[in-house]
Amino acid sequence: MTKKMSLADWQQQRSDTDTASQTTEHALSAHQGSKTELVYSTEHGRIAPATAAPIKGERYTDGALRIKRETKGRGGKTVLIITGLMGTPAELSALCTDLKKRCACGGAVKEGHIEIQADKREFVAELLQQKGYKVKQAGG
Known part of the structure; x- marks a missing residue:
């Protein structure tokens, strides 16, 4: 009772x-x-349950980012692919957004790497170096 x-x-x-x-x-x-x-x-x-954001991307042994130019399967349009980044999906998305704004182009975060829809490899490399990243240009 x-x-x-x-x-x-x-x-x-x-x-x-x-x-x-x-x-x-x-x-x-x-x-x-x-x-x-x-x-x-x-x-x-x-009240949302506290969940840790998964870490995306792979880091190279030398610690440098790779910027690769690619046109395969894109109708001849050039895309820059930035690999070697580590961070949460939110951090990668924020970096991608900043690069897209500065390059005045589109882009996306896919499978732990950033794709920028422009052929501005030197400019992107310079922007990443200003943010403190070590950058290497890979591919043709």
């Missing part, structure tokens, strides 16, 4: 024993062991 109490009494009892942040932490820790998790709190809004 459970004891019945009014909402005001229950809220008063909760405010006396816990602060608002402790209540949320308590609710989170109470649900970690169970199959259901707290997904929304009226105080903090939507």
